[in-house]
Amino acid sequence: MSLPVHLVPSLEGVGVGATVVVEGDEAHHAVAVRRLRVGESLVLTDGLGRSAVGEVASTGKRRLDVAVRETASDPEPAPAVTVVQALPKGDRGELAVEVLTEVGAARIVPWAASRSVAVWKGERAEKGLSKWRATAREAAKQARRTWHPQVDPLASTDRVVDLVAAAHLAVVLHEEATASLAGLEVPPAGSVLVVVGPEGGVAPEELAALTAAGAVSVRLGAEVLRTSTAGVAAVAALLSRTPRWG
The missing domain is CATH 3.40.1280.10 (SPOUT methyltransferase, trefoil knot domain)
Known part of the structure; x- marks a missing residue:
């Protein structure tokens, strides 16, 4: 089964071992709708070719902390x-x-x-x-x-x-x-x-x-x-x- 994907403003400079904070509607959707819990995996992307696979480190009402274990950067599709x-x-x-x-x-x-x-x-x-x-x-x-x-x-x-x-x-x-x-x-x-x-x-x-x-x-x-x-x-x-x- 594919991992859930969530959007963040930017992943520029994010590397393995970093913690990315997801806030607002994206965090609410992950925690309240998808019911992601600590230890579960997900994918983050900034919509600009960068992505990160990580695990939920902590959750809040409208906050999600993700510990990054993999990163990737894809070239823009052409044409x-x-x-x-x-x-x-x-x-x-x-x-x-x-x-x-x-x-x-x-x-x-x-x-x-x-x-x-x-x-x-x-x-x-x-x-x-x-x-x-x-x-x-x-x-x-x-x-x-x-x-x-x-x-x-x-x-x-x-x-x-x-x-x-x-x-x-x-x-x-x-x-x-x-x-x-x-x-x-x-x-x-x-x-x-x-x-x-x-x-x-x-x-x-x-x-x-x-x-x-x-x-x-x-x-x-x-x-x-x-x-x-x-x-x-x-x-x-x-x-x-x-x-x-x-």
Whole structure:
């Protein structure tokens, strides 16, 4: 059985024999929910490639002391995949973030596409972004990732165009495209960007702006996937052709 994973702010400079203090919600979850007790083992990570295996040395109401017996530092996965996810309806945004995190996306960018039914403004934008980030954090721990994905603030189409221009490979999923992912050369390193439209699809003017910036319009197949699952299918197809999944 895999050891439980908990997130700490930093493991920089932590070595074997050190004691790491876990506080707040993470400690509460470990002690009150998972009921970890003194002597039990767990994994700590800071989401920046560093991890530590240790044993619970002591517990408190919202505190957990961990004695470290092993440490590791993993290189950042390459290529780094960014997914621009148009805002979907209801809780499908959290579903998209969850599966994208599990499949290995390095960055997730919520997008206010012109055809998005959901709207993030003011307090709703803050709440929505907080939910997406919390979902990514928990999914990363569940997937045992040492590098956790970054979830950006809401992006405009102009911002997405800039991201496309900066990527080594950028694709936009479109059901009427004639090209497929199979014909693309995926860089073994660098940055890959996948743009996923909303339920109503990417608007013609958005598609024109994205392709003008360098994105390739592609389709996944004969089936039309939901916006909450199209991204994970595309990322999986791309990563399967890289050393990450080789």
